[in-house]
Amino acid sequence: MSSAPAPPEGTDVRALAEVAREVAEEAATMIVQRRPADLGVATTKSSLTDVVTVMDQASQDLLRSLLGERRPQDAFAGEEEGGSAGTSGLTWVVDPIDGTVNYLYGLAAYAVSVAVVVGDPSRPGAWRPVAGAVVDPVAGRTYVAALGEGATVSEGGGAPRPLRVAEAEGLGLALCATGFGYEADRRAWQGQVLARLLPQVRDIRRLGSAALDLCRVADGTVDVYYERGLNPWDLAAGWLVATEAGAAVTDLDGGDPSSAMTLAGAPRTQAALRSAVLEAVDVVGEEHDRS
Incomplete structure (x- = not known):
């Protein structure tokens, strides 16, 4: 059972979701427009097949800068190098390119993921997201959610539409x-x-x-x-x-x-x-x- 704390009093999850959307879309635009033609592996992590590209770090650096401008009091944690502590009780948890191998090979299934969470994201069961956005830049889709406010998707710059799962027939x-x-x-x-x-x-x-x-x-x-x-x-x-x-x-x-x-x-x-x-x-x- 989750032991994550409640969001700090006065937290505006809708406003946080909008921040997540803005910065995720900016990073997503950057990784598409600035992708080098000769993109290669910068380093590896857990194994030789777990790759990092120069654009992973560039995307994370951009996200950290944008969030630092908008939310300087919040902590920051990303997949790549570079993190910071905060004083607000909120932490931005980002994946600058989720689907790095797809991105490396030019396959169209990758995204920028940005969430803000309460609790300690390094401890299972001790944290939960309160707002976030996932941007699929190739498909032109932006998914946004805020705790208790529902989830939406927008496509090609169009108006957001609400999302609701449906049960399969078994x-x-x-x-x-x-x-x-x-x-x-x-x-x-x-x-x-x-x-x-x-x-x-x-x-x-x-x-x-x-x-x-x-x-x-x-x-x-x-x-x-x-x-x-x-x-x-x-x-x-x-x-x-x-x-x-x-x-x-x-x-x-x-x-x-x-x-x-x-x-x-x-x-x-x-x-x-x-x-x-x-x-x-x-x-x-x-x-x-x-x-």
């Missing part, structure tokens, strides 16, 4: 998105779990951006989603978009999503997915801790 008719880790042993374990799950769903999609997968649950592009190994910057904004659209977003035990597992979908279908993934995990065996 897990067997649900299109399921997932993702894989970068470490070889984790991917092998995930492949075994997937093999158990595949016959139980309509089909599987691996799109390569957790933030967009969660938003696609919200807009109905996919019915359910699960993935192990997500970090706070991967899921913060998408988690809020999905939940404000009516989705259940939990871990395997029904608590807050975490690196151990994140599962999302309309409530009944998500519950069925959670049962199926739990059974698959039990059969395959825990080769990694759930933490």
Whole structure:
């Protein structure tokens, strides 16, 4: 169960969502317009396949600068280098390019994810997002959510429209998105779990951006989603978009999503997915801790 604190008194979540939208859209424009023709890998993180491009850092630096101008009292935490403490009780958690490998290869599934959270995002169950935005620059879509205020999507600069998830007619008719880790042993374990799950769903999609997968649950592009190994910057904004659209977003035990597992979908279908993934995990065996 979440132990995240309530937002500080007087927090205007709508205004925070607007800030998230503005800075995410500016960073998204930058990563498209300034993408080098010869873009390559700048460095790697957890493994040789977990890449960072120069544009990841450039996007994060821009986000940090823009948020520092608008919200100097808030803390900042991003996927790449550079963070700062704050005094407001709020922390901006950003993924400057979610779907870096897609971006590197010129595939059209990547996004900028910006969320503001309460609590400590480094401690599972001790934080939650209160406002956020995910921008898909290639598709021209901006997803925005604020705690208790619902979620919207706008396309091509048009007016925002509200999002609401719809139940699939059973897990067997649900299109399921997932993702894989970068470490070889984790991917092998995930492949075994997937093999158990595949016959139980309509089909599987691996799109390569957790933030967009969660938003696609919200807009109905996919019915359910699960993935192990997500970090706070991967899921913060998408988690809020999905939940404000009516989705259940939990871990395997029904608590807050975490690196151990994140599962999302309309409530009944998500519950069925959670049962199926739990059974698959039990059969395959825990080769990694759930933490």
